[in-house]
Amino acid sequence: MTAHTATSAAGRGVAALSAALRERRSGLRRNDFTRTALECWIGRVDGLEQAPLPAGYASLDCRNNRLAWAGLTQDGFLEQALAAVQRYGAGRVAIVLGTSTASIGATEEGYRELADDGVFLPAYRDFVLHTPHSLVTFVQRVLGARGPACTVATACSSSAKVFAQAERLIRLGWADAAVVGGVDTLCDSVLFGFNALQLVSPQPCRPFDAGRNGISIGEAAGFALLERGGNAAGAAQLLGWGESSDAHHMSSPHPQGRGARQAIAGALQRAGLDAADIGYINLHGTATPANDAVEAAVVADLFPAQTRASSTKGWTGHTLGAAGIVEAVACLIALEQGFIPGTLNCSEPDPLCGPQLALDNEAAAPQVALSSSFGFGGNNAALIFGRGGRA
Template identity: 65%
Template sequence: MAAYTATSAVGVGLGPLREALAARRSGLRRNDFGDGERLDTFIGRVAGVEESALPASLAGWDCRNNRLAWMALQADGFLDRVAAARKRHGERGVAVVVGTSTSSIGASEEAYTRLDGDGGFPADLARPIVHTPHSLGDFVQQALGLRGPAVTVATACSSSAKVFAQAARLIRSGVVEAAVVGGVDTLCGSVLFGFNALELVSSEPCRPFDVARRGLSLGEAAGFALLEREGSGPRLLGWGESSDAHHMSSPHPEGLGARLAMEGALSRAGLTPADIDYINLHGTATPKNDEIEADAIAGLFPASTWASSTKGWTGHTLGAAGIIESVIALLALEHGEVPGTLNSAELDPLCGPQLRLDNGQRRCRHVMNNSFGFGGNNASLLFGYA
């Protein structure tokens, strides 16, 4: 991992993220998003997106989602690290693989509220690229000056975890020498009211794995990482992917897909469950998701493994959850600062000894990140040092 960065409700870049995790300072706040009717809930909203602007050369991609992407790309020297990789490998030697669940749908929603007299989109939003699922991927490729493969992954909440697997396959097959991976999702009406229609949204800050959890808190975020065939730093050691095909919005009742994804990551990395020091869980604070994931963790990993959900800090950032929580796992790997589970007070009895409420310090050799999406799209990633 040549470089990585994350922007969420707790701030822009790695510094604010580490500080918020250590101080157990949540980025969640009462919903103040949008005009008119607002849901009674808490959200993880990124400050400054509305006031930010894209460079003139990228104005054609302007929308809230791409503005958040640009904010994240500028943090932690990430643009410079990609520029150096572009110089080493050439414009076509670096792929872009990004994940998103809603892309720029917020811009499409706005366009439909401001149709012109002929029923068409208003002039300022009559830009087809921002109304496609590939808006994010196309924007990131243009912003970074790259000309290699560009892929947008949209597998709901596992989107920006699955990008790591796709990028690794591109590198291992010799198609490219490096890849920029990441994910971005922003809040919009479709997200807030859609999840509320499924009765998954809590009216209080989310409490993952708590016995009295009431649902999720939605958030927005952007994050990126640079993967290279050769180099120093933490490595992607393994990944596992599975598809439940059980239900549109509920996981397999026995956690079959979740377990297969975790076992696949362990197998590809040549590791055993006892080798994993920390797992960043999907842990959305919905009743069924947490119950099934907790049972899978308890049945697969020894008591010595530490596990937690960090959605109490950022909210559930949907298609960006995979990258944001991979970055948090990478921080634990590099610095030994392992987060607990924020806002929760009493763990569900179904949780095993792996689940932790409090932060802790421990030397981590191998860390895992779980991302499980609607439709049973599951991905588990394993990071460590080669």
């Protein structure tokens, strides 16, 4: 991975996220997004309303693509991605991005602002804007890439699964490099939808706390550049990935964590590693009673006591289809900067949690990190990253 970036409520770019993690400064705030009162906390990225897309992309202007643009323009990522397109050729760079809602917020707005004759106003008439592929289409246009392009929409595992798909494309010769990542923005459909499932907490989320009572929804954009044989000096590496689909329930994990275990086992096998080799785990840790109980039991069972594990959703909120990439970047921060972020807002850990759970930030130098992402319908993914210089 020769470049990576993340933008969320915790800040724009890697340095801002790292600073928030180190200072234990959450980006969550009381809901000020929905037009109808909903008592909850959210992770909102400021300034998107005042930042329309550049003129050349006006037909795809929406909150989701504005956030994508904000993410692309952090940490020099856009310049590095454009250089990759130039280096390999437009047809040899894949675009694989995850999102759970794409630009559905723009569709909501389009229906709210219908013209007198009942049709969409001109700003909402590009049909691509209202499809799940709005994000990928936008990023393709920005980069001028013409290689394989795919939208991954597997709920909260979306932008973790993109790494697996990109690795396959590169390994099988369909591409020499891939821009991966994910973007999801706040919208009424998501906020009220999760609230209808009784999964939204009226307080800031408390991952793995015994008194946890739901998620805080956030928005984020993150990207990474994967290159064939990318042993660039200091570049982190994708060592392994695992995927599974337990299909146990539409919105609840398998009670014994069958899918989570399979995804983790697959990632370890592909990386040629044992559980004891993992120094840090960024947990999915949504702060819902069911998810955290299952994940806590799986980690306590599979990993040795010295492995450190935490959820970073107390900083960003649950960014849905962007959660995988944001938390992958959190893993890279731990690897590159030598510290373990604790679990914000957890004061009394669930008894199911093992000694692996880190509550406070810790100085450490992990060589290998694992990120787990679990989505609705039992769509699970696990990613393993290593520090630059590993074989």
